[in-house]
Amino acid sequence: MNMNWYKFSAPSAFYPLAGKLIPWFWALAALFGTVGLWLGLVVAPIDFQQGEGYRIIFVHVGASWMSMFIYVVMAFWAAIGLAFNTRLSGMMTAALAPTGALFTFLALWTGAFWGKPMWGAWWVWDARLTSELILLFLYIGFIALTRAIDDPRRADKAGAVLALVGVINIPIIYFSVKWWNTLHQGASVSLSKGSSMAALMLWAMLLCALAMWMYTIAVSLIRVRGIILERERHTEWVKALLLQNAAAKPMIAPIAQREAK
Amino acid sequence: MKARHQRLLLIAGALVALGLIAFLVFSALNENVAFFYSPTDVREGKAPKNKLFRVGGLVEPGSLTRQADGVTLSFVVTDNAKNIPVQFKGILPDLFSEGKGVVAQGRLNDEGIFVAQEVLAKHDENYMPPEAAQALQKAHDEATGGAAP
Numbered sequence: 001m002n003m004n005w006y007k008f009s010a011p012s013a014f015y016p017l018a019g020k021l022i023p024w025f026w027a028l029a030a031l032f033g034t035v036g037l038w039l040g041l042v043v044a045p046i047d048f049q050q051g052e053g054y055r056i057i058f059v060h061v062g063a064s065w066m067s068m069f070i071y072v073v074m075a076f077w078a079a080i081g082l083a084f085n086t087r088l089s090g091m092m093t094a095a096l097a098p099t100g101a102l103f104t105f106l107a108l109w110t111g112a113f114w115g116k117p118m119w120g121a122w123w124v125w126d127a128r129l130t131s132e133l134i135l136l137f138l139y140i141g142f143i144a145l146t147r148a149i150d151d152p153r154r155a156d157k158a159g160a161v162l163a164l165v166g167v168i169n170i171p172i173i174y175f176s177v178k179w180w181n182t183l184h185q186g187a188s189v190s191l192s193k194g195s196s197m198a199a200l201m202l203w204a205m206l207l208c209a210l211a212m213w214m215y216t217i218a219v220s221l222i223r224v225r226g227i228i229l230e231r232e233r234h235t236e237w238v239k240a241l242l243l244q245n246a247a248a249k250p251m252i253a254p255i256a257q258r259e260a261k
Numbered sequence: 262m263k264a265r266h267q268r269l270l271l272i273a274g275a276l277v278a279l280g281l282i283a284f285l286v287f288s289a290l291n292e293n294v295a296f297f298y299s300p301t302d303v304r305e306g307k308a309p310k311n312k313l314f315r316v317g318g319l320v321e322p323g324s325l326t327r328q329a330d331g332v333t334l335s336f337v338v339t340d341n342a343k344n345i346p347v348q349f350k351g352i353l354p355d356l357f358s359e360g361k362g363v364v365a366q367g368r369l370n371d372e373g374i375f376v377a378q379e380v381l382a383k384h385d386e387n388y389m390p391p392e393a394a395q396a397l398q399k400a401h402d403e404a405t406g407g408a409a410p
Contacts, residue, residue: 048394049356049384057388083269119381120354126296164276168283181295181317183364188386197388 009088011228012237018221025221029214036207044201056114057201061188062209064107066216067135068170070100074142075167078160088224090156091231093163094146095224099216101139108132119183127176128184131169138166152231297364300343308369316345316375317364317383325359338363338375349377356382 008014040058047054074093081089111129112122123129142162149155177186189195195202232238287294297317298308308314321337321344328335333350336359347365357363362383367376389397 045390045392047388048391049361050388054388079269079272082272084265118354118356118384120357121379121381124296124381127294164272165279167276168279172283172287179294181297181299183296183317183381183383185384185386188388196386198390198393201388 009086011088011091011232012235014088015225015228015241018225022218022221025214025218029211029218031211032207032214033211036204036209036211039200040204040208044204045198047201050118053114053117056110058205058208060107060110060114061205062212063103063110064132065209066212067100067104067107067132068173069213070096070103070216071135071138071163071167071170074100074163078163081156082160082164087153087231090152090160091224091227092220093156093159095220095227096216097139097142097146097159098223099219101136101143103212103216104132104136104139108136121183124183126182126184127180128173128182131173131176134169135166135173138162138169142166299340300338300345301340303345303369303375304343311368313366313368313378315364315366316347317362318345320357320359320361320363322359335374336363338365345375346373347375347377347380349380351380353380354382356384 008017037058041055044055046052074096077089077092077096080086081093108129111132115124116122142159145162146155146159149158176182177184188197189202189205197205229238297315300316300318302308303316308316316338318338318340321339324335324337326335327333333348334353335346335348338345338347347367349365349367357380362385364381364383365375365377366379366381370376
């Protein structure tokens with residue numbers, strides 16, 4: 001198919017594309033999440049050491065993976081935005097940050113709930129936990145910094161620099177359990193060594209992580225659509241879109257007409 | 262060279278520099294980032310003196326005993342090279358067991374016994390059903406000729 005993909009770097013072209021994609025990602029998230037949780041909570045056997053308690057892994061690992069992965073994607077968009085001056089990349093970075101912060105919080109929270117019964121402590125200052133906490137601060141810092149600057153293009157630039165500098169933290173989180181003595185155990189799944197989990201547990205965990213990935217894409221697309229509308233509200237295509245929606249939904253007609261003026 | 266290529270190069274250069282800085286900072290910090298010392302570290306004098314620190318390793322099988330007062334426990338932490346005797350008054354975490362990982366915080370007394378204030382269990386990255394663990398144990402015992410209880 002000979003299609004010009006670059007045209008979707010224009011917010012006006014990306015907006016309807018994102019709108020079409022969102023329901024598909026919601027459907028995939030629901031499908032993977034249902035099957036993953038069913039396998040994990042109902043079908044998978046208990047663990048030989050931790051009994052039923054290990055089942056929090058089905059939330060914890062996916063959330064932790066996404067917390068790191070989303071930051072890498074943000075850094076990718078930040079680099080693209082700084083290098084090529086594309087408008088959409090800054091919007092993507094901004095749209096991803098709240099979900100990244102959510103997953104980081106979830107990873108820390110489920111980790112605490114897991115640590116108390118298994119290790120005997122809610123929290124310890126080991127390298128893995130501390131670097132993940134720094135990641136949460138990076139997300140919050142990114143959100144605060146970009147919201148504090150009124151001019152969106154300048155906000156994007158400042159945020160992009162922070163996202164790129166902070167990406168150093170990601171390999172530190174990932175390899176912390178290898179480089180240093182930590183209370184947190186090593187990786188159960190790795191590219192070099194394969195997996196040290198029973199197959200059924202592994203599949204349930206991977207499906208749950210995949211569900212969180214699909215969820216991330218769906219909510220980020222919704223958020224980026226909101227950001228596009230807000231930033232492009234003075235353009236002709238947004239005004240036309242508002243009027244078109246107003247024709248379909250009489251309720252919002254007065255607002256649309258006022259905005260279109 | 263186009264302006265955007267120049268910017269891309271600049272960003273790449275900045276990232277490399279940042280990586281280098283982070284590498285240097287972390288190699289300098291390396292000694293301090295360790296959450297615990299192994300018994301070998303402690304025996305070689307790497308652990309801080311007269312200060313709280315953590316020692317981590319495996320609980321030596323058969324070493325866990327309860328003292329006459331009924332609340333003080335003692336066990337041996339080993340890294341299969343050196344041993345540290347540990348004394349602890351308190352409740353052990355559920356996952357604590359002989360042959361498994363443990364991290365204890367406390368200090369060494371004059372007799373060379375580590376008096377712990379807190380004991381945490383450190384589990385490994387393996388997850389499997391109990392039947393699989395038993396089968397593995399059995400295979401291991403048969404291969405090494407050790408008697409299964």
